[in-house]
Amino acid sequence: MQDIYNPENFTPYLYHAPENSGTGLPFIIRASRMGCGYEESFFCVQRNADYPYFTVHFLFDGCGFFHIAGKDYLLKKGDAFIITAGDAHTYSNYSGDPLGLVWIELAIPGQQELSGFFKMNHIHTLDAAHTEKPLAQLISIIKAQKAAPETDDFSLSKLYYAFLMDLLEAASLSPARSHPQLVTDALSYIEQHFTEDLRICRLSEHLHVSHTYLTRIFRRYVGTTPLKYISLKRIEYACSLLNTTSMSCERIGECIGMYDASHFNRFFTRQMGLAPSVYRSKNRETPT
Numbered sequence: 001m002q003d004i005y006n007p008e009n010f011t012p013y014l015y016h017a018p019e020n021s022g023t024g025l026p027f028i029i030r031a032s033r034m035g036c037g038y039e040e041s042f043f044c045v046q047r048n049a050d051y052p053y054f055t056v057h058f059l060f061d062g063c064g065f066f067h068i069a070g071k072d073y074l075l076k077k078g079d080a081f082i083i084t085a086g087d088a089h090t091y092s093n094y095s096g097d098p099l100g101l102v103w104i105e106l107a108i109p110g111q112q113e114l115s116g117f118f119k120m121n122h123i124h125t126l127d128a129a130h131t132e133k134p135l136a137q138l139i140s141i142i143k144a145q146k147a148a149p150e151t152d153d154f155s156l157s158k159l160y161y162a163f164l165m166d167l168l169e170a171a172s173l174s175p176a177r178s179h180p181q182l183v184t185d186a187l188s189y190i191e192q193h194f195t196e197d198l199r200i201c202r203l204s205e206h207l208h209v210s211h212t213y214l215t216r217i218f219r220r221y222v223g224t225t226p227l228k229y230i231s232l233k234r235i236e237y238a239c240s241l242l243n244t245t246s247m248s249c250e251r252i253g254e255c256i257g258m259y260d261a262s263h264f265n266r267f268f269t270r271q272m273g274l275a276p277s278v279y280r281s282k283n284r285e286t287p288t
Helices: 111-120 132-147 153-172 181-193 200-207 211-222 226-244 249-255 261-272 276-283
Strands: 013-016 030-039 044-047 054-061 064-068 071-075 080-083 089-093 099-107
Touching: 013 132, 030 132, 030 153, 054 111, 054 132, 064 080, 064 226, 071 226, 080 153, 099 132, 099 153, 111 153, 132 153, 181 200, 181 211, 181 226, 200 211, 200 226, 211 226, 226 249, 226 261, 226 276, 249 261, 249 276, 261 276
Parallel strands: none
Antiparallel strands: 013 030, 030 099, 044 089, 054 080, 054 099, 064 071, 064 089
C-alpha cells in the first residue's frame, strides 16, 4: 500500500478543461477538472443539488469529514469519497489539520445511470483497503495530462474508462484488512472504546507498544494520530445521533464520553465550526 503514497505522486496540480473542448461524439468521457494538493488550513466545500458532475476524491494524507444524502462519513488516509450528480454535499478537513486530496471531476455519457448505481447501493465512500487500483489509475491520468497536455480525447477517454472500471470493482469488494496488524488492532480497540475515557496510554498498554511507536505507525497508515482519530470517531457518532435521534445535546455528549455539556459544546463547535444545536437544525432527519 505504501509505495503508491510516494510524495512524488502527489505534487500540486490543477487542470481545467478548455471551454468548448471535446469531440462531441457519444461515449467519450471528459474530465472537466482534476487536481492534487494539500489544504493547509481549515476549509469546507459546500455545494447544492445542482452540482452536475460525477467526482471522486482520494485522501493521500490526513483525515476529514464528508456529508451527503443526510449522513456524515469519517474519512482517513487512503479512503475515497464519491460525489454523485444531483446530490448536495459538504466536505472538510479536521480541525484545520492539513488534508491531502487527489481528485477528478468527470462529465460522463450515461451519468445518471452511473450515479444511480452508487446512490441505489448507498456507496458514498470506499475504504482504503480497496482504493489502490483506482488511485493508481488516477495518478496515471494526471501524469499523462501533465506530460502531454494536448493528448487527444480518445486516448484520455480510455484512461477514464479504466479508472471507472477500477472504481466499480473497488465498490463491489467486501471489507478487507489493508494495514499492519498493530494498526488494525488499534482501530478495532478504538471502535469498541471511543465512547469511554480512552487515553493513548491505555491504548498503547493494551497493544504492548510505546506511545511514541504507536503514534508514528498509526500516523503513517491512517493519516492522523490515535488521539485525533478518537476525536474524529466521537464527532462522527455525535453527528449521527444529532441527525437521527431526539436525544438532548447533553445526553449525546454523555454517549461519546463527555459528561460536561459545556465541554461537549466547545469540542463539537471547535471541530465542526458550528454548535451541536445549529448542526442539528441544518441537517435534521426525521427519526424512523
